[in-house]
Amino acid sequence: MEFHPEPYALVPAVLHWAKAMGSFLLIVLSIAMLTSVILHGNKGPKIVISWINSGLRDLLGISFRRVWALAQLTIREAVRRKALMVFVVFSILFMFASWFLQDSTLRPDLQLKNYVSFVFRTITFLVLPVILILACWGLPEDIRLRSLHTVVTKPVRRSEVVLGRMLGFSTVGTIILVVMGFVGYLWVVRQVPTMLQQIDEVVENVRVQSNKTIEGVELKFEGDTLPSGVEAAYSLNNISELRQQSPAAYDLYEKALDLESRRVLACRVPVYATLEYMDREGRTEDEEGKKVGGISVGYVWEHREYIEGATKARGMFTFRNVTPVDRLLLESRFEAFRTHKGRMGQSVLCQYLIVNPETGVQVELPAFEIAEFTQNVVTIDRKLSYYDQEQSKEIEVDLFDNMVFDDDKIRIDVRCLDSGQYLGMAQSDFFIRQPDNPFHISFTKAASGIWMMMVLIIIISVTGSCFVKGPVAILLTSAMVVIGQAFREFMAKLVSGEQRGGGPIESAYRLLTHMNDTSDLPKTTSVGIMKWLDELMVKDILWIVQNIVPDFSHFRMSPYVAEGFDVPWDSSLLPALIVTVAYMIPCLLIGYYSLCLRELESK
Amino acid sequence: MSRLTTQQRKLIYLGAIVVLLIPIFLLGMPATTEDEGGSLAQLRQEYDLGETSLGDVDPTSATMNLVLLGMRGVATNFLWREMDEQKTTKQWAQMRATTESIIKLQPHYLEVWRYHGWNLSFNVSAEWDGVSDRYYWVKEGAKFTMRGSNRNRKYPELYWDVGNTLGKKVGRSDEAAFFRKYFRKDPNDELYLGGPDPDINPENKDNYLVAKEWFEAANSAEDNMRQHIMMRALFRSYPARSQFDYAQALQRDGLFDEVTRIAWKDAFDGWTEDYGRMEFQTPAGPLYLEVNDLDTELDAIAKKNGATKEFMANWLSRTQKVVNYRYWRTRALSESDPLTVKAHRELFDGERLFKEGRLSESEATLISGMETYEKVLDKYQTLMIEDLSIEEGIFAVMLLQKLKKLKGEELPERYPLKKLFAMHQNRVPYLQTEFRRRFLD
Known part of the structure; x- marks a missing residue:
């Protein structure tokens, strides 16, 4: 998966929204004024202003008691319409899913990805259509059956009807x-292969049981068997003491850390760095002063850039706001690209340099063979040493006292040691791993992504149902969901002109004349008109x-869980939340005014 | 305006439905033990198109196809796109799962099985850097194609693909030395407890022998259904070729004993008795390749086919050349000869001793090997013009030259294999490069 560790740009997003919202209100107001002047003459503007006033009064005087009462009505209606039957389908799917998904030979971490994808996909595909249909059908059906009459005759505002519907659904x-x-969640946890559950149990076991304690280091020994694990406080003194007092226990500590890091049901909390490159000559900028990038090895997916082995090329990862700890857990998932067979049976060698x-101090860490498409975990102690050529001796340094620069930054360079081989990296491929969160945290966060998506769909559906009939509202919302989910990227390419083949008319022309998208069009007047129309449709209307x-892609958080990561707040949860709230405000306004204007007696 | 009441209209619709259902029943009535069923059932029977007659039935796949009705094409298209995207973005687990979904919707599409089997074994495996990871994906592809052959028992291509993966991919890729080892002892110790993966190698055999069994299954399937991979004479030769590969692999591993000799003997028998006696259709009529007597035997075949002897001889020669029949015949015959085994062993030992730095022992063994090899070439003249035999002989001479140089001596005027070396001087520059690479000169 392509992670985006960059935090969401909140201020520009809010400003963009304010601009869009302002323009929208201005357009609506202009149209309303114009229509009103045409229909009512000089009184027109006054009528519009009175509408705005009454609208503001209505919206500001919302009673949450009444909203909740209407929401309860909606809940009862939904239950009566057998919305909960979705549980039957859900249970059937989950009863038999493992028959088709289980593959005992598949690597456990890969298998987990399938399980997590299945769970989130099933929930999404079951919940969203049901809720969409219910929400689109609710108001129009009430109007048709005239049951809304009994509601609107009560002292209840139209805005409360809209909000009540949204809240109820x-x-x-x-x-x-x-x-x-x-x-x-229970299903995923139960499906994890036994071996890895055992690892979990071992680590878990150690945390709760102990019969010997060395200043915060807890150990458990069972007869002549290997001690089952250890939990150590992250304190240098304790670790050093442990190493001196009991080398066997120290080994155990290392093993426990390793097991912990390989846990499949993980919820890693990464601290990402900024990535810059050094080319094979050791330069960070080219002749024009531009920062150099990595090399493209020709993959279509340009997520990773590559550095050449056994040259001065490096990937330079700069971490900010690093807080001092006794041990730094570094995790990477680099990719190798070979230009020759190299040493068969041995993966490409990679080395970190702090x-x-x-x-100008540079500490070389031991080289290691990379394991692809899985995590490479390296721990570094706070006390490091390097060999100084000038002084001809080993010099000890403290990671946080001597290697931190600009107050809070640590730079770790990555280089490939094999000549003729390349190491591929992206910003999200290398991070400091903080203590993991429990798996249920990331699972819940990803589920909240589906929840926010559901709320957004309800908002759009209810708004749609305020001004059109049920089937049309379903079509409208489904179209928005499908476009927002599957065609946004395509649309962006069309608008930016990246997409080959031109707009709809040009595409049709090329299809009918069997002309491929790389051939130039003839320079005729009709082609000019065709292009102008396409431009109008694509650049303006499609924009x-x-x-x-x-953009529904913000709500897709399951890949984080599948890959064993915590769902980040600033680059995933926050944008999802912002999008939901951003649509809620205009939708509420549209819904309210539509319902005010709608003839509720009509069928 | 219709003058019919609603009830009357409904009755008419019902009647129309019943009338339309009659031909559907007649056409689609299933077959029973007493009755042949409707026309569709009969056609299905005639062309072996029923789910059960095609191979193992997968209830999930059949149900999905039924449930999707006419939307299968759309769903398949969507899944293929998704699979391709996952492959591009290297989401291997998800790609594997999507492949499974595709195959559930297209369980009887030969090319779909072949494409995905190849994709897993060759494309995905190459994306991984770890050799054991690569092997894992090679196995995945082979297992996938095996399942395909179980579900589509009539297609010879799928059996051939399994044989090809287990033979060529495991035995001849860059990682062959590891893959061949893994084939007998899977790297996943925890799961296979130091043995092979039983799904692909249940009897713990050499990869080429397992491949041979799959090629034999392909030939059996080909008896009833035409394959579309290659010329029939080539396709049918694969079981025997697998036996050659097996025997050669033993030699590459440095085994020059009775097991290797017997492997070559079996290869010779398979080549001449089984494959050599198979009939292939040519413009001159059907003929088999094991024709040694070009007078009476060929004459008899020509007469039987109503063709001239020259025309027949021409087609025999062309077909034999396509599969390199005479070479492999001679090679297998010579390799099953104890004299050849001795020559190979001595040349191999000479090289081994050289690498160990035991130069005098190496020289003695090498010269003895070269003398024996010369006798082999005298006995089997065809080998004098065959690439592998020439290379082995020239490498031996080059090694002797190097040995002499290291000892500060001149190459003597007369030495074994001189005739072969002189005869193929044009190959020496290329082989020199190969020789340097082999000995890190």
């Missing part, structure tokens, strides 16, 4: 999601569509 959806999420650019349709 969200509550139903939340209940379904919580139950499914819980069952899904560099302090201010003092608007692109900015109206929500």
